[in-house]
Amino acid sequence: MSDSTENLGDVRPLYLNGQWSRSGQPLVVTNPATGKPFARAATVVRDDVRRAIANATAASPAWRALTGQQRGSFLLRAAAVLASRTEEIAKTITLENGKPLAQSRGEVGMTVDHLQWFAEEARRTYGRVVPQQVANKRHLVLQQPVGVVGAIAPWNFPLVLAVRKVAPALAAGCPVLLKPASATPLSAVHLAEAFDEVGLPAGVFQTVAGSAQEIGAEFFANPNCRKVTFTGSTEVGRELMRRAAESVTNLSLELGGHAPLVVFDDANLEQAVQGAMIAKFRNTGQSCIAANRVYVQRGAYDRFVEAFARQATALKVGDGLEEGVDIGPLIDRAAVDHALRHINQAVEGGAKVVCGGKRIGSDDSAFLQPTILTDVAPDALCMREETFAPVVPVVPFDDEAEAIRLANHTEYGLAAYVFTQNINRAWRMAEALEAGTVGVNDAVPSTSQCPFGGFKQSGLGRELGSEGIEAYLETKHVSFGGVE
Ligand code: NAP
Numbered sequence: 268m269s270d271s272t273e274n275l276g277d278v279r280p281l282y283l284n285g286q287w288s289r290s291g292q293p294l295v296v297t298n299p300a301t302g303k304p305f306a307r308a309a310t311v312v313r314d315d316v317r318r319a320i321a322n323a324t325a326a327s328p329a330w331r332a333l334t335g336q337q338r339g340s341f342l343l344r345a346a347a348v349l350a351s352r353t354e355e356i357a358k359t360i361t362l363e364n365g366k367p368l369a370q371s372r373g374e375v376g377m378t379v380d381h382l383q384w385f386a387e388e389a390r391r392t393y394g395r396v397v398p399q400q401v402a403n404k405r406h407l408v409l410q411q412p413v414g415v416v417g418a419i420a421p422w423n424f425p426l427v428l429a430v431r432k433v434a435p436a437l438a439a440g441c442p443v444l445l446k447p448a449s450a451t452p453l454s455a456v457h458l459a460e461a462f463d464e465v466g467l468p469a470g471v472f473q474t475v476a477g478s479a480q481e482i483g484a485e486f487f488a489n490p491n492c493r494k495v496t497f498t499g500s501t502e503v504g505r506e507l508m509r510r511a512a513e514s515v516t517n518l519s520l521e522l523g524g525h526a527p528l529v530v531f532d533d534a535n536l537e538q539a540v541q542g543a544m545i546a547k548f549r550n551t552g553q554s555c556i557a558a559n560r561v562y563v564q565r566g567a568y569d570r571f572v573e574a575f576a577r578q579a580t581a582l583k584v585g586d587g588l589e590e591g592v593d594i595g596p597l598i599d600r601a602a603v604d605h606a607l608r609h610i611n612q613a614v615e616g617g618a619k620v621v622c623g624g625k626r627i628g629s630d631d632s633a634f635l636q637p638t639i640l641t642d643v644a645p646d647a648l649c650m651r652e653e654t655f656a657p658v659v660p661v662v663p664f665d666d667e668a669e670a671i672r673l674a675n676h677t678e679y680g681l682a683a684y685v686f687t688q689n690i691n692r693a694w695r696m697a698e699a700l701e702a703g704t705v706g707v708n709d710a711v712p713s714t715s716q717c718p719f720g721g722f723k724q725s726g727l728g729r730e731l732g733s734e735g736i737e738a739y740l741e742t743k744h745v746s747f748g749g750v751e
Contacts, residue, residue, distance in 0.1 A: 530687075
């Protein structure tokens with residue numbers, strides 16, 4: 268342990284087979300607003316993961332034997348614990364991730380809602396009775412828990428995106444091992460505390476932080492880990508798909524996005540600008556469904572850019588713990604370097620910086636000015652790759668066909684937004700956009716009761732909605748013969 272980490276207090280524990288564990292080489296957790304370490308978190312090595320899978324496997328029969336209502340009652344009570352500790356948990360999220368405190372409170376609120384939704388869904392894992400082809404046969408289709416789940420979560424929404432996996436898996440009857448991102452391992456401790464407080468049986472929920480390579484390797488190699496669910500970058504998702512191919516492991520992937528936001532001349536401009544502000548700058552632009560490209564029809568273009576830039580410039584950037592801050596730091600200094608590379612490359616290609624464009628503070632700072640670019644070349648990096656920062660190009664277009672072509676011109680397909688007051692156009696666009704979620708005059712489309720996931724290289728499978736629990740169920744056909 269270095270001198271600089273000696274004063275970081277007790278190592279924050281992992282939750283393994285119903286026990287708190289402070290073992291392993293600790294992860295040092297840094298506050299992105301200050302660049303300073305503020306906590307340490309316990310880790311596992313591969314043997315620990317193997318043991319955790321064995322304990323989850325041992326816990327599995329009793330957990331799956333409970334009724335959906337009984338499993339759901341654990342989720343409901345855990346939701347109540349999290350809700351009662353909203354302030355403390357929101358502060359943890361802001362400290363480890365950097366997002367403004369109000370948005371961290373929102374993340375806790377959405378987490379509570381997901382737990383409540385899947386507590387209810389636990390009762391609805393319906394199978395069906397299928398009419399027979401042969402007179403003396405009867406056919407049933409059963410839905411059964413897939414078994415032990417390895418869940419890998421990202422840092423941008425460290426609590427709620429973990430719960431989009433953990434809640435449906437538990438509801439379906441599957442024990443889960445959660446691997447949080449190394450940058451944000453502390454939110455998972457709160458989740459474990461909530462499950463511990465409500466008396467979840469040992470081994471049903473466990474946390475495993477540490478080397479992604481080692482933990483991932485065991486998830487895929489261990490025959491008792493029946494499902495891996497991952498949220499993160501498309502690059503890592505591809506690697507996990509290759510690994511899953513070797514063991515034919517059941518895999519769900521929630522990957523990167525490059526959402527277009529399309530504004531037509533007939534849109535309510537105020538609503539469209541407000542929508543773009545939220546879709547771009549929420550979570551400091553570090554959202555998989557963040558608007559990465561804004562397309563505005565020529566008749567509204569100048570007015571849109573002027574109003575959008577005025578509002579973006581007025582955003583208050585600062586430490587997420589401070590009152591009134593709209594934009595926090597990015598996750599680290601390297602994330603600002605990445606965004607600056609996108610900005611500078613666009614500018615070299617002829618783009619104009621309408622507002623922002625610079626790091627705030629010293630070279631080590633993780634703060635970036637909210638940035639709007641115009642005259643961006645179609646092949647600029649920011650038009651093709653996730654910037655994952657408060658940076659956005661605004662591009663004019665002429666007609667609906669062009670808007671559809673431009674919006675769909677990406678390997679990603681997670682979310683898309685369209686602003687129009689024309690109901691027919693709204694329908695046409697909603698149907699034409701190649702994305703798992705389309706917000707029509709709506710910048711905040713995600714909700715517990717509707718499916719979420721990606722077309723194209725944005726992923727495989729769906730979370731949330733009634734589809735969310737299906738990812739953790741196997742379908743079994745039972746055929747009865749010789750029925751008199
Ligand atoms: P990331 O680098 O892909 O990491 C995500 C998680 O995977 C982390 O827990 C990471 O662990 C782990 N990981 C990394 N390499 C691994 C490997 N070889 N084997 C097993 N696990 C591995 O993504 P991120 O930077 O945290 O998150 C940002 C990305 O996630 C963006 O692309 C964003 O669009 C995407 N995202 C998608 C959704 C969605 O729902 N579709 C939601 C949010 C974010 P370590 O932290 O220990 O490296």
